[in-house]
Amino acid sequence: MTKFSDIKGFAFDLDGVIADTARFHGQAWHQTADEVGTTWTEELAESLKGISRMDSLQLILDHGDHADSFSEKDKELLATKKNLNYQKLIETLTPEDILPGMLEFIRSADDNGYKMSIASASKNAPLILKQLGLTEYFVGIVDPATLHAGKPDPEIFVRAAEVLGLAPTAVIGLEDSSAGIDSINGAGQVSLGIGDDKVLSKATLNFKQTSLVTLENIKNKMTN
Structure with missing residues (x-):
């Protein structure tokens, strides 16, 4: 050892x-989940910890059975929107x-x-x-x-x-x-x-x- x-x-x-900053990720991803029609749960929030933006988005889509409802372009737009929301939140950090x-x-x-x-x-x-x-x-x-x-x-x-x-x-x-x-x-x-x-x-x-x-x-x- x-x-x-x-x-x-x-x-x-x-x-x-x-x-x-995880709380800011949670707020921003919660907004994304609401937008795509996925129910937000504590289990879902926990599963997003430590993984990349696109992988997090895919988990949200899978969780709501929306995996085939969005094109790759749609996913990029959703991820970009989430990040913009997140950046606004982290700009309040001190x-x-x-x-x-x-x-x-x-x-x-x-x-x-x-x-x-x-x-x-x-x-x-x-x-x-x-x-x-x-x-x-x-x-x-x-x-x-x-x-x-x-x-x-x-x-x-x-x-x-x-x-x-x-x-x-x-x-x-x-x-x-x-x-x-x-x-x-x-x-x-x-x-x-x-x-x-x-x-x-x-x-x-x-x-x-x-x-x-x-x-x-x-x-x-x-x-x-």
Whole structure:
């Protein structure tokens, strides 16, 4: 098992890990579901976490048995409209929206010489980081538009380690979705799940909430 002393960097998911932009995704996707006639449920909302925009749209269409009702052009228009609605919402973000403890953790990691990158399915990650005032802390952001497959495929976290110039075993990936944990594990990194340990049962490490994520707590979990 990887030792804490082996860790040199962190790859972060964004929504639900650094800021609760997931609620904005939920609002925007809910609008899309209403538009196409799909009933919005908590189960559907949960299934959209951590996956790409077009895959999310397809799930919404499948959930309402509308898979064959929209052309590819229609789908592109729906996805674009959703993203415009989402962008309007995230433009209201400020540093006050950073989840509890994450600013302190990011600053601590930076102060201690750890490299950090973003591995988010969101194409709006640069805008979100800017709104939160966090851009300077990250070496780079994986562009999801350049990926061949989304989470749970490991590609995005493989790329996140490459951005850092680190071997996978030297990186801890932080996620709040089961698809994201699968992606981290598939990339050969240490997976740190934030949330319900039953939902994130495949995570190497688990913290119930962001406020518990500290270098010391991670070290303790990796030692015990």
